[in-house]
Amino acid sequence: MMNDNLARQLVNEAEPLTAQPLREPSITPSGEPKKGQKTKPIHKVFTQLEIAVLSLFGIILLAIAVGHIALSMQLSTMNRTIQDLETQAVTVQIQNENYEQKIHELSRYDRVYSIAKDHGLEMNEEQIRNVFK
Template identity: 50%
Template sequence: MAMNDNLAREINMQAVPSPRQHPETQPGNVHIKKTVKRGITRLEVWLISFFGCVVFGLLVANITMAMQLSTTNRTTQDLDQQATDIQVVNENLEQNIQELSRYDRVYKIAKDNGLKMNEEQIRNVSP
């Protein structure tokens, strides 16, 4: 059996090469395929810059349009308020006209000034 053990050892030793026999497998000579990590290419930088500028321009345009819309809305509200104020003034003036043109008031003023009523010369004008 001792002889069989030595034979088995010799076969195992021949099957596994030792590092001294094959210089290719030594740790200093190991060839590892290196992957080169590249940064962003010039085209990618240009595209990112271009789209960044486009997005920035769109944001500026959006803010500008929002400001113009806000200004236009404010102007519209101011004009509506002015129209409402003018309408109130007109209604007040119409009410004053109605009060000043009452028949009894006109008749009293005529009487105070010595005027006489002549039915033939009276004309009714309706507004």
């Protein structure tokens, strides 16, 4: 049964393809249709109103895209400015902490007492007042 199908395929392939009728071209070499042939009317895909509406939507979409890009750039610039200010604030805060630490080191009791002794000052317990922040 399998051989029977194979034989039919070979017989069909062996037939020449010249049995098909040849068609004459409907267009002359200059690109114009031959006389006596009907041409199909060309249908417009879009009307002028549709083209105007689509153009308007395209312009609006382009304006929105440009506005979005401009606002994104502005936002990025503002974020960068905020980051710079935060960095400066941290730097100033670190400097202030360093200055406070230096004040505490310089105002130690034993240091103040040794400087007073070097300058010939004496400690009078009656005149000492403690000041707290």
